[in-house]
Amino acid sequence: MKFNFKLERVLNYKRTVEDLKKNQYGFVKQKLNREENKLDGFMERKKAIINEKDSSIVKTKVGNLVMYNNYIKDINRRIEEQKKVVAQVQEELEKSKEEMINAVKEKKIFEKLKENKYEEYLYQVKKEEEKLNDTIVNFKISTRQ
Template sequence: MKFGFKFEKILGLKEKLEDNKKNEMAIISNSIRDLESEISKMEEMKRERYDMLEEILMSGASITDIKKLSYSIECSDVSIERLQQKLSSLRESFNYKKTEYLEVMKERKSFEKLKEKHIDEFKHIIKLKEEKALDQINTFRIRGTS
């Protein structure tokens, strides 16, 4: 007698879906790390420009140079803000994917528990059949020796 789990295909699909969600989370997580690194670099550039601005203000630079550097700092602020919004969006997306992943994982575990239950029931049925067969053999032996 061979065991067959009637929901095996569904369990397989849940496992594949879980792997897909995990991969999607990894991709978003890598994007988040890359974006955080980019923001950090932009903030460092902005600090360097502030330092340059302080230096040229102390040295008595021209208004044009001061305006250029101030404009560059403002552009950095805009870029950083845009990147932070993108980062926020990615984090929301990651949280959504994480929720989806946890739900799929929960569903997969439910099917695995159901499969384990079916396996236990199958083993129990096999054991009962074996016991019945042994009883029949013993009955034939007793009849044969009488």
């Protein structure tokens, strides 16, 4: 008698879904890291421009100061836009994390079910062996008489 789990195909499907969700989560996590790095780049650029403006304020012409201010305003606008992008990707990451957690839970349910069915199968095999042993013992006893 061989163990056969009737829901093996479903379990395999759940494993595939889990792997897919884990990969998707990893992809979104990488995307978030890229977007956060982009935001950090804008912040560093802003600091550098402000430092450059402050260090050359005495010898800079008014036109250049206006240009620095316009550039800083543009960077501030980009920073705000990038913050929105980062927030959106963080939401996407949370959603992806929830989907991954649900997929893991669903797979574990079927794995536990398979484990329970296997234990039940082993119990039945043991009972069959005991019956067979009893039958053999009874046969030997009856043939001796």
